[in-house]
Amino acid sequence: MLKNLIKLILLVFWPLTFFLANNTTDFLTYFSISALIFLTFFLFNKKYSFYLLPLIAIPFIDPKLSAFPILASAVAWFLEAREPRKLILNWTTAALFLSILAVGIQWKEFKNQTVFFSDYEAQQKVLRNITLYPNVFSARLFQNKVRIVFDKFSQNFFALTDPNNYFFSYHPREGVVSSQNLVKYPFLGIVYFLFGLFSIKTLKSRKFIVWIVVALMVSLSVLKIFDRSDFTLWIPLSLVTVYGVDVFYKARPRLFRLFSFFFIFFSAIELIRILVVL
Amino acid sequence: MKKNLIIAAILFLSIGIAVLTRVYKLGEAPAGLYIDEAGQGYSAYSILKTGKDEFGEAFPIVFRSFTDFKTPVYIYLLVPLIPIFGLSAFTVRFPSFFFSILTIPLLYFLLKRISPKPIAVGISLLASFLLALSPWHILFGRTNFECNVALFFFLAGVYFFYRGLDKPKNLILSVILFSIAIPSYHSQRIITPLFSLLLFLRHRKKLLLSSHLKYLIAGLILGFIILLPTISVSLTPGFLARASGLNIFSWHRQAPWGYIPNLSQIVDLIVNNPIVLSTKEFLSLYFSYLSPRSMFALGDYGPRSSFPELSTFFLWQLPFYIAGLYALVKRKFDELSFFTIALLIISPIPAAITRDPYSTIRALPLVIPQIIIVSLGIHAFWQFLQKRVYKILALAGFFLIIFYSLGKLYSSVIILNEYYRASEWDYGWREVAQTISRLNPTLPVVVDTARDEPYISLLFFLKFDPATYQKDNVEVKLSEYYTDMNRLGVRKIGHIVTRPIDWKPDLKIKQYLVGDSLAISTQQIEVHGLTLVKEVYYPDGSPAFRIVQTNP
Numbered sequence: 001m002l003k004n005l006i007k008l009i010l011l012v013f014w015p016l017t018f019f020l021a022n023n024t025t026d027f028l029t030y031f032s033i034s035a036l037i038f039l040t041f042f043l044f045n046k047k048y049s050f051y052l053l054p055l056i057a058i059p060f061i062d063p064k065l066s067a068f069p070i071l072a073s074a075v076a077w078f079l080e081a082r083e084p085r086k087l088i089l090n091w092t093t094a095a096l097f098l099s100i101l102a103v104g105i106q107w108k109e110f111k112n113q114t115v116f117f118s119d120y121e122a123q124q125k126v127l128r129n130i131t132l133y134p135n136v137f138s139a140r141l142f143q144n145k146v147r148i149v150f151d152k153f154s155q156n157f158f159a160l161t162d163p164n165n166y167f168f169s170y171h172p173r174e175g176v177v178s179s180q181n182l183v184k185y186p187f188l189g190i191v192y193f194l195f196g197l198f199s200i201k202t203l204k205s206r207k208f209i210v211w212i213v214v215a216l217m218v219s220l221s222v223l224k225i226f227d228r229s230d231f232t233l234w235i236p237l238s239l240v241t242v243y244g245v246d247v248f249y250k251a252r253p254r255l256f257r258l259f260s261f262f263f264i265f266f267s268a269i270e271l272i273r274i275l276v277v278l
Numbered sequence: 279m280k281k282n283l284i285i286a287a288i289l290f291l292s293i294g295i296a297v298l299t300r301v302y303k304l305g306e307a308p309a310g311l312y313i314d315e316a317g318q319g320y321s322a323y324s325i326l327k328t329g330k331d332e333f334g335e336a337f338p339i340v341f342r343s344f345t346d347f348k349t350p351v352y353i354y355l356l357v358p359l360i361p362i363f364g365l366s367a368f369t370v371r372f373p374s375f376f377f378s379i380l381t382i383p384l385l386y387f388l389l390k391r392i393s394p395k396p397i398a399v400g401i402s403l404l405a406s407f408l409l410a411l412s413p414w415h416i417l418f419g420r421t422n423f424e425c426n427v428a429l430f431f432f433l434a435g436v437y438f439f440y441r442g443l444d445k446p447k448n449l450i451l452s453v454i455l456f457s458i459a460i461p462s463y464h465s466q467r468i469i470t471p472l473f474s475l476l477l478f479l480r481h482r483k484k485l486l487l488s489s490h491l492k493y494l495i496a497g498l499i500l501g502f503i504i505l506l507p508t509i510s511v512s513l514t515p516g517f518l519a520r521a522s523g524l525n526i527f528s529w530h531r532q533a534p535w536g537y538i539p540n541l542s543q544i545v546d547l548i549v550n551n552p553i554v555l556s557t558k559e560f561l562s563l564y565f566s567y568l569s570p571r572s573m574f575a576l577g578d579y580g581p582r583s584s585f586p587e588l589s590t591f592f593l594w595q596l597p598f599y600i601a602g603l604y605a606l607v608k609r610k611f612d613e614l615s616f617f618t619i620a621l622l623i624i625s626p627i628p629a630a631i632t633r634d635p636y637s638t639i640r641a642l643p644l645v646i647p648q649i650i651i652v653s654l655g656i657h658a659f660w661q662f663l664q665k666r667v668y669k670i671l672a673l674a675g676f677f678l679i680i681f682y683s684l685g686k687l688y689s690s691v692i693i694l695n696e697y698y699r700a701s702e703w704d705y706g707w708r709e710v711a712q713t714i715s716r717l718n719p720t721l722p723v724v725v726d727t728a729r730d731e732p733y734i735s736l737l738f739f740l741k742f743d744p745a746t747y748q749k750d751n752v753e754v755k756l757s758e759y760y761t762d763m764n765r766l767g768v769r770k771i772g773h774i775v776t777r778p779i780d781w782k783p784d785l786k787i788k789q790y791l792v793g794d795s796l797a798i799s800t801q802q803i804e805v806h807g808l809t810l811v812k813e814v815y816y817p818d819g820s821p822a823f824r825i826v827q828t829n830p
Contacts, residue, residue: 129694132693132694132697133689133693138685138688138689141682141685142587142685142686142689154575154593155575158570158571158574158575158576159571161570161571162569162570162571163565163569164562164565164566164569164571167562167565168558168561168562168565171562171563171566171572171635171636187558187561187562188561190561190565198607266554266557266558269548269549269551269554270554272545272548272549273536273538273549276538276541276545276549277538
């Protein structure tokens, strides 16, 4: 009962804040993408060989996420090729092909929303910095246009892999431009998340989680602004966090109960805050 | 014999890199001298000349400085240096440089002592090499920040503690070093006692043996004597100024993070519960110190505690950090694991109770466990490579990365930092002081204080006689040195007065006015018929200060 209540609290925060901070159309758009990821998870667990197919619909719901099905299919193809099961491999190949096709259809819209867009201001700064160096070699080595794209990618990547992003709405007093800064999980939920993360080796669906998270992290990192699209991480991150509840309970049942009391108390206040703010 | 030579060569190479990266243009880059640096330098100069600081207090326990109080160890270390090197930016930064160099071999010997034999030499050499190259450690080794000196005394205390387990006499030295570390920097007031307590608990059986206990007690008595002056002022507002001004729990000074204004009383009680908000803020700050985003991408937000385009760690260290974390969790819990994990957990605490996100000054000891983790990752990677050819390739790649990292340091520390952050380092006061000293001494000089505390920079660069300054400027009664937090609005430095410019009366007197480009704009020069005596520029070409003469 207590475990289920905690799991429910952990699961409900992000969709709730997302719903309250966005209009219904946006909410339904990203929720449906998460639903497709969940469907893929379900098919994967039931060992259906065509489990990847739901992902192909994603570029048509949000062109920004066009890279995701390709990356997901490519990673899956790589994993399946190591232990070939012909039927699955065929379906994966088909999914990869169809994903590329889907991106081809949505290409124009997709390209403009990635880090590859031409940033005039950043280019000017690079040109100005180049003049400060004593020779051309060092200037080109440390100030070049490739770095503009790389910096944007790494900035996104580190923001997406930062636990503070999910449990504390980034860092305190950090003004995050172009982000809704939503409360995604109750902050004490980080304890369950860490339990889940450190025990991921024993989680049955670890292969799915790692595969989906890698594909999502990369495909979100190439976006100019990943805000809202990062809601797609709700399913895999919740799976880890919810698993952490079970691990914590099994490892230290008495401490779990004590901690859960604080967790529920603090989460209730956070929930009220969400309703007041949003 | 040959192995020992190679080890010595690598260790000297690390020290050589440390010296090169810290001593190159020491005192010149950053080109300016921040007011805290000037303040510490002048306090030491004043102590040297008069035995009192600039406020007239004889040998203070903590030094009054602007709105807070500075820890004493660094300032007293400066005193004997001034007769040797003079009062200069080089001198005030020298103790940071010196102790950051000493930390390199110290870390080597410490890790060699606590690591298991098969990896001891490898990990110790790697960690000291990476520390020599660390942007985080280099920054505080090139500038006047007390944290680097404090880190040295702390690590030296830990080293002699471990030596003391075998040769108990060393315990006395260990406690003495810990006692010096505590007043060396604010955050060590928390880190050193907590870490010492953990060391004691872990080794209590040995420490309570009669062979060790007598030395431990002797050390504690000596440590208490060293700390006695600090303890005697520990409850004064001056001593607590820094902590109470910055900590996230001082709700009366600043609303807690996430405070929502204008709520009804009942809703306010729930929603703005300070315990909930401060717990959340503390945890978020704490985790930010362990976040790869802070370590490899964002770095410190402070313009003086970071270099442009450089974080606290190099990006190439990220995969090794992850591998190292895995290796740390997987390995047997030995002394190296204890030291690394304990310091990793304790180091962010003092920084996390202050408001600034990812304050690398306050969390400097964290560089040690994080460097050890990267070293463990590199070591694990090296072990993973089986074939000789792979090892040669990896070594070649490693050398290339090191050269790139050195170039990156030069790019950020010397080129970009000078160009973009000169104003943050109070660039320009040296030139202003030089110009003032050449002006007509019979005319008064008014230096504007609307946005700055220029008096300390002027005292420093003019090497103004401390006895005269003490006589002419009384901020507080000496009996209230540690308790009265009031400031002096107007200061007199010979014929120079520092105060805000008041245009109407100031234009009626023939005198010089000094201010930044906002205080004395080109329009004001034109409108008031002022004579421009000197304009000081930042390295990017924008005006920093203007010195003008009035024409009543």
